[in-house]
Amino acid sequence: MKSIRFLLGLLLTALVLGPLMMMVWLSLNPDEANITAIIGTARAFFPSGFSLQNYREIISDPYQPFLRYLFNTLFIAVCLIGTGVMVNSAAAFALAWGHGKYRQWVLALIIAVFVIPGEGLTIPLILMVSRWGWLDSYQVQIVPFIASAFSIFLFYQFFSKLPAELIEAARIDGASLFTTYLRIGLPLSKPVIATTAILGFLDVWNSYLWPSMVTRGVEFRPLSVAMAAYFGNQQSYWGNVTAFAVLMALPVIIVFLIFQRWFVASVVGSGVKG
Template identity: 40%
Template sequence: MNRAVVVPLRWIVLVAAAVVSLFPIYWMVMSSFRTHEEIFRYTTLSKELFLPVHWTLGNYREIFLDPAKPFGRYILNTLLVAVVVTAAGLVVNSMAAFAFAKLRFRFKRGLLALFLSSLVIPYEVIMVPQYLLMRDLGWINDYRALIVPQIVWVFGIFMLIQFFADVPRDILDAARIDGAGWARIYGVIVLPTAVPALITLGIMTFLNQWDSFLWPLVVINEEKKQVIQVAISSYQSLRNISWGKIMAATTISSVPILAVFLLLQRYYVQGITMSGVKG
């Protein structure tokens, strides 16, 4: 096929795929400015389907001014949990990955295989014993129950192992000969080279915690300590579904994720490529 024809055809396919991917997000945002009655009134291709007829901020006012469901508090709760888990997870998981990738100790291969085997265990299987552990520790309805169990992430360790494995061993041996300890090698030599991988893991961890639903639903019963995804689900019941509130709340909850990804997408792509993890 002529190259002059292939290039425009490729762009047409890419634009069409982008429109199909982005339209649900666009429809969600536009629906957040509609009244509850108007959201599903227009179903045919027309101007009213793409733009609200009667623009309103009522949905946003309702979710932020409702004293029974303080949406602003939910955002702060989720942000606190996501930031702390991300920061602590980067430290703990990177140290574990460095140990598995570069240190020599007995039974390393067996421990790594046993550790990675937990990836095939569904989360629902370990949720009950994990809940019982949180209960015995007295952490139910406590932020520690949301933070501590989520810090260690086996997939994150595996991803960083793939990256650390590419760090030349000769550099580490030279540093050891010069008298540097493993802690200094880890902090001064290895971590600076792993910035793309760490940013990638940070984005993925933050996204997982921001979208977390099942575990917070189980361990948090107090309304003021709940997270944003559980709060959004509370806008629907068997008798009534407040679609306007759901669209407004979902739109707001999408902003931090999109902002983080757009700011760091270059490092995210680079980290995925360099770590050798493709999905």
């Protein structure tokens, strides 16, 4: 039984890592003719050359400035995740431990918004930001997505399971709801913060529809839109395309490795045990 599980795990690992390794090997192959000959065959899964030429061409391309695209995407992701964690967690804590009957109605409204496809709000949203003069800017890719129904609900699920004794003790000591959130709720919610940070980072990194509609040039364009434009212009240069893809995937892998301990804890089922 153990050997069967080991073989199944090995097969699953090969299925997951195989395409990634093929992409890496092709990106390190400087011979475009050789890449064209082996792509789509089993030989593509094995190294057939080693050179950083494709990476140098990607980084030094004046028409598709990769470093500018990378800065844009990282800036948008950091601003969106940083403000989103604070706004969404504060809103969730107020819904979990605030006063008033409004909380259940607001929570029901948040859940209702969560089930609405984001594409259905694209046209009204783009009309609004166009009137505000936000097209082709950073804020048009950040501000509309700071508040997230999914993140609020995720934080609410965590905060609602906190021991009531902790919150009551803070209230007896005279702490306001916001102070209780800062000193108790936020420090205890690291697993949820890690989960929302990773999912939010992936969402920003893979976002294509909205940035393609609101950006026009390279000044504010993120990597996802640049990747599509680059692939359309360089279809025959698979070495460069795969090098671009590898460079685009590296930050995602790094972020996951940084937060993976808290992410796994949250997925398994984190909670505060009293």
